Amino acid sequence: MTDVDDSTELSRPARRQAEIAAYVVQHGSVSANDLVEAFGVSVMTVHRDLDELERQGVVRKYRGGVSAQPTSVFESNVAYRLTTASAEKTAIARHARTMIEPGMSVMLDDSTSALALVELLEDITPLTVATNFLPAITRLTQLRDVTLLALGGIYSATHDSFGGLPCAEAVGALHTDLLFCSVSAVSPTHAYHQEQEIVLVKQAMLRAARTKVLLVDHGKLQRTALHRLAPLTDFDVVVVDEKTPEDLVHALRDQGAQVDVAPL
Incomplete structure (x- = not known):
């Protein structure tokens, strides 16, 4: 899991969403349960975060899981960019x-x-x-x-x-x-x-x-x-x-x- 630079002053949910975005990008496709285990939050919280990331165009939700959008889409997203390098x-x-x-x-x-x-x-x-x-x-x-x-x-x-x-x-x-x-x-x-x-x-x-x-x-x-x-x-x-x-x-x-x- 990639750390987000605290200097960006992201709120806790936004920081977690950025980390989830990076995790999905790294793995390509994951289940909601995978994210619950990886981030130690509830299923409801995971789905709320994924709804926001889907709204931003970073991920695509499907029944039981989520996958990363094409490279050109998620590389433009600020939540993803804040996690890299x-x-x-x-x-x-x-x-x-x-x-x-x-x-x-x-x-x-x-x-x-x-x-x-x-x-x-x-x-x-x-x-x-x-x-x-x-x-x-x-x-x-x-x-x-x-x-x-x-x-x-x-x-x-x-x-x-x-x-x-x-x-x-x-x-x-x-x-x-x-x-x-x-x-x-x-x-x-x-x-x-x-x-x-x-x-x-x-x-x-x-x-x-x-x-x-x-x-x-x-x-x-x-x-x-x-x-x-x-x-x-x-x-x-x-x-x-x-x-x-x-x-x-x-x-x-x-x-x-x-x-x-x-x-x-």
Whole structure:
């Protein structure tokens, strides 16, 4: 069972649902009784959690059990993303933090990689921070000396963020010093995401920032996704974690990307 980073401040039911989502993804298909035994909760609680995860599009319920949705569906879901590569995202965020100075304007996308950075901003204020990610917005409201620009649009429960054309237009009205963002998959030459509507907002963010930083844990360098976001050379820095195989780091650099390796 995968631990969820407490810094995301999930409620207990939401944390359990994220862990159940990860468990179902890992096993592919499980029974309700399996989940009762694995998580030490009642059958009623399991079914309530599964109803919520099915509503979010993470799982499919069937009589007596549950199975994971296709990879492209559950990898987009925030409950699943909050359970993955927590240590790597924290390490990448620590490195990214060194690029921020008091007084800067910073844009964050709706990635959990960028969310890990929010917890490190408190002692480098004043800052102006723009984001469309509701968990980041919620946390940033608690930080002193942060001017928060909440980027609205069409709310997605699956991503727990705002998107669509209204969000892209809101992004287009800004010009920030820095952008920190992530994607679903990275090849030696390009960054990809599995959903076109998410690509729309991320591309607007790329146009709206002076310095663009891509945050990617090593697992994303071995995946594929449908929609191309941008060439890696469009980013000023690509930050990976030290679990990234050296041959993959060399492949990125050979294609012209500036790659920083964050120590764990």
